[in-house]
Amino acid sequence: MSAPGPREITVSTRGVGLHEITDHVRQSLSGSGLLTLFIKHTSASLLIQENADPEVQTDLTNFFARLVPSADHPAMSYLTHTYEGPDDMPAHIKAALLPTHLSIPVVDGQLALGTWQGIYLFEHRTRPHQRSIAVSFLRNV
DSSP: OOOOOOEEEEOOOOEEEEEEHHHHHHHTTTSEEEEEEEEEOOOEEEEEEEOOHHHHHHHHHHHHHHHSSSSGGGGTOOOOOOOTTTTTTHHHHHHOOOOSSSEEEETTTTOOOOOTTEEEEEEEESSSOEEEEEEEEEEOO
């Protein structure tokens, strides 16, 4: 396998929720090999998830908001890392539960995703952010 140097993509988020990045990732793929994505942040995650029905993204966002509520929620009174706002430590917890890297096969320049699958950045913070994702592609020789 040959490996061109890693590159980065930057994604602007609008706040909490899933932001599809499949098209960003597809750019400049050629040949066959293994694509690796790594998000360079501790309060966001990467997911492969359904991209046909937007209700899936809404339900996932709502589920994780209930699973790990904001630090100002009474159930989260035990948190001590709160100086960056009530969404910060819960965002770190969500990122610890979800993947921060993905490996995806590429066949003849195409992501080997299922019919209804897309690649998502899951933003866990409430305000918009610029997120960097390291992209590495190991090409079959």
